[in-house]
Amino acid sequence: MLAELTVSMVGASSPLRDRVVRTLEDVGATTVAAEDSGTSMSDARSYADCIVYVSTEGGELWQETVDKESSLPIVLCGPRDETHLAAAINAGVDAYVGPEEIESQLVERIGTVVSADSTRLSDERRELEQRDLIIETVADGVYSLDTDGCYTMVNDAVASMTGYSREELLGKHVSAIMTDEDVVQGRTLIKQMLDEGGPSVTTYEIELVTRSDNRVPCEVVMSLLPGEKPFNGTVGSVRDIRDQKQLERELRERKRNVESVHRVATQLENTRAIETIDDIALDAVIDVLDIDVCCLKTTHDGQPRWHVTDPRIDIEAFPICCLDEQIHQRTVRGDRTFVVNDLHERRDETRQTNIRSLLSVPVGENGLFQAGVLDSDGFGYDDAEIAELLFAHVANAIERIEAEAQLVDERDRFAALFENVPDPVASIRYEGDQPIVLDTNPAFERTFGYDVDQLRGESIDRFVVPPEGTDRADELNERGRRGELIETEVERQTSSGRREFLLTVVPVELGEDSPLTYAVYTDITERKRQQQRVEVLNRVLRHDLRNGMNIVKGCAEMLESSTGDEYGYAETIKRRADELISLAEKTRAVEQTLEHDERDLGSVDVVEGVQSMVDRVDNEHEDVEFTVSTPDSAHARSDNMLRTAIYHVLDNAVVHNDTDEPAVDVTVSVNDAQQVTVTVEDDGPGIPREERELLEEDREITQLRHASGLGLWLVNWVVTQSGGTLSFETEGIDGTRVHLTVPKALTEDDLEPK
Structure with a gap:
């Protein structure tokens, strides 16, 4: 392995150095020798793989010649004493070999430190390649400046932003692509970063000047380059923020x-006229x-109101108030907003205007x-x-104004x-268990004799309720405080003495604890007295007349x-007595009819x-x-x-038929109006017109003009009390046709869904 290495030898000529050289040459390593320890190592660093310092036994200060800037591994050969060992550690020496270890250990230790350094260099190279790849692939621009503000590195993103190539930018001053104001701003920020306690990173905005002299808003993130000097330059990133600025403007x-x-919503809340709302x-x-142009349609009291702005364009055709009738119909029917990007793309109809976009x-x-634009x-x-x-907000304001107007109308009508209802009325608020008067109408004052100012704020019971x-x-x-609707007869003290009233208590909110109610007093004193008189006369008539006629008939x-x-006088007396006894019985039937009310009605099988x-x-x-002609079934509500x-x-x-053999036709029918009709037709002389007019209320009842008997009156009262009608028909027939029409009773079949 060492045969491929080049070792730079540093140190004075000595026997120890000669031993080192021989040992290295024996294994085939190439050595580069220097004349003395002061020789510069700049040339050696360019092609050597390792540096070997040889320290003689004379103890010269070899460490002063160590090149601390070198990244090559260093091996020290020299005496093994504490001074040399400490100096080797401080100088960052990678291995130490004593004189006695040169032949046995030097080659091994050089191989070890060179191998370790090769691994370190490989890792650093890989890190540098990754860094360069990251710098080139990020979307942001990355740069570095020297102390003079000139570019020493830029990535492709910076070149793309500016329109310059990387080669053109390297060595140029930042003022080539930055405004003077931004250059001054950058220098100021660098000074702040150099101050003690200053920020390590700062962010600011600039306008990048491109080759074509366009201005690109950018954000710069800048930090100081590390180094031994106080200021070694800057490094940073540049981001194009045109989209961000556009978004900010839109926001x-x-x-x-x-x-x-x-x-506008606040204005609308304070507006009371719909015309003002439109404006x-x-x-x-x-x-x-x-x-360019817009139109508005609002509806008030069911009538449309159109408003069209003065158009700033020449409208070619404007036959209706809306800008586009088809979109108008779709908007109203669908109750949703439509945006049309280009009305001219529609080829199936004639364009109404020369606008293109429609909202x-x-x-x-x-x-x-x-609204439309060109x-x-x-x-x-x-x-x-x-x-x-x-x-x-506009729709809510219109709805509010209409509701307020409706409330005002209802308030005025109420x-x-x-004020004008003929019955006495008092407005009551319950405070605890006391009905306190808020207001009364003029009829109350006339009936009870108290001015409203006397009653207001006082309990009404203290003035009108008798002690018992x-x-x-x-x-x-x-009951009234609980929200019940009350209708009952009461006796109350009035200005003219005690009188009978039908008291109706109407709560403002039914079925809830309601402190506000209205008490309506309907005077029924005369009606009650009349009813009592009629009841007394009716009993006397029935009892005394029936008993007296029975005696007359017996005699x-x-x-x-x-x-x-x-x-034939006796026969006449008996016949007339029977008629009067029958009259008394009919009177009883009439009384029973008049005593019934609508709550007693039910289903009656008419057939x-x-x-x-x-x-x-x-x-x-x-x-x-x-x-007799009837359907299978017919039920009436009676x-x-x-x-x-x-x-x-x-x-x-x-009875009133003068023929020898009276003929009577009876028909029962049910019509589509849910009514049951009983029709009785005879062939007699018919009911006199005067009596029909009396029963149909076309004539006034007088002493000289009244119905001859109670029978037909009873029929009329029974039918009308059931919610029906009694009618007569004589035209085109020999006798009389009587129609009894009453409401049909609902059955289970009627309630089933059809």
Whole structure:
């Protein structure tokens, strides 16, 4: 191995040196000898593989001749004493060989240090190659400058950025590709880095000047080169930040636009007129977006309102207010934004304008905003997003104004109702368990005799509830406070004494603890008194009339049996007594009908009811011909009094028929309007027109003009109480056709989905 090595010999001529030379030559190594220890080693370093220093026994200071800059391995041959050993360690000697070891150990130790140095050099070479590869492959430019600011190294990225070749840049001053201001800035930063405690790395921005005199914004990361001198130059990287600067500009523009939209949103919140909203929106969108023309459609009270900006271009054709009708329809129907990069690419229709790029944004339910520019690709995602944000605020503002207007209208209508309703009304707030008066209407003041200023802030019960009614009033207050809707009869103290009222308590929020309610007092005193009078008269009429007529009828029968009835007076008395007794029974039926209310209604089998009533009338009268036509089933929403009504219509058709053999047709039908109709047609003289008009409320009831009996009145009340109608038909027929129409009762089949 040593036969391939070249060894540089350093040291004065001596027997020890001769022994070293002979030993090396014996193994075939090439030695290069110097005249003395002071000979420069610069030439030897260029081709030697190892340096051998020979120190004589005279003890000259050999270490002073050691070339510390050399990267070659060093072997020292000399006396083995503490002075030489310490000097060898301090000088960085790789191996030491004593005089007695030259022939036996020198060759081995030279081979060892050369082999180790070869491995080290190989690693360093590999590291250098990797470093160069990294420097050349990174996207950033990498450079180094000497102390004068001239380039000593640049990679291909720097050359690509500047337009110069690497050879052109090497040795040039930085001012060749940097502005004077940036050169001064760099020198200032280097001084700061050289100061004690200064930064080891600094970052700053420059404008790189290219060969074609273009300015490229760049970011420089710079640090100082290491070395023995205080300043040995700089090294750094250069990054092209044009994309970053563009992004920063876009972000600043976006921030400005968003802030502008938020300012507009604040303006819209304080606006009370829709016309002002339209103007604010158009001004804002023109400020935010770079557009040539735009239009805005908003809807108010169901009517569209169009606004078109003064166009800065010559519109070739503008037949409608929107910039593009097809995109208009798609935007409104789909409720989404459309961006069209080039309207001229559409070949299936005639272009409406000479704009090319279109932005179309929905505004609320039926509104629309469209903006256009002359160039293609004029709008991006950010433009659409900003426009959507802006017109979302516009739609909210319009909705708010319309809602506020509706609330004002409702408030005014409620105030008018509150003031003008004929019943006394009090606005109540529950504080604890006390109903405190907030306001009353004029009818309340007239009825109860208290001015609203006397009542406001006080418990209403203290003024209007009688002493014996406080417990029930407390119960009603608790129910009202819980949000219940209350309708009940109460007695209250008024300016004219105690009166009966139907009290309706209406909470502002049903079903929840509601401190706000309205109490409506409907005076039913006269109605209650009238009802009591009618009930007393009705009982007296039924009881006394029926009993008296039974006595009269009995006496007439006794008179007839004892004296005979030659002139028919007794028969007349009995017939009239029967009629009055029947009248009393009808009065009872009428009372039962009037006592029912809608909550008592249910499902009644009309077909079965008609058949049973026909059988009853047929049994009561002779020589009557009935014709009945019914469906398999028909159920009405009524009560059992409907059977009584059907009976009276049938009975009336027979009793008032002057033919020898009355004919009565009965039909039951169900129409598409979910109604059941019972039609009774006879061939008699018919119901007098005056009575029909009375029943149909076309004439006023007077003492001289009233229905001859209660039967048809009972029919009318039963049908109307069921939610139906009673009608008559006489034109084109011999007798009378009576129609009883009542709502159909819903069955399970009706509730099944069709």
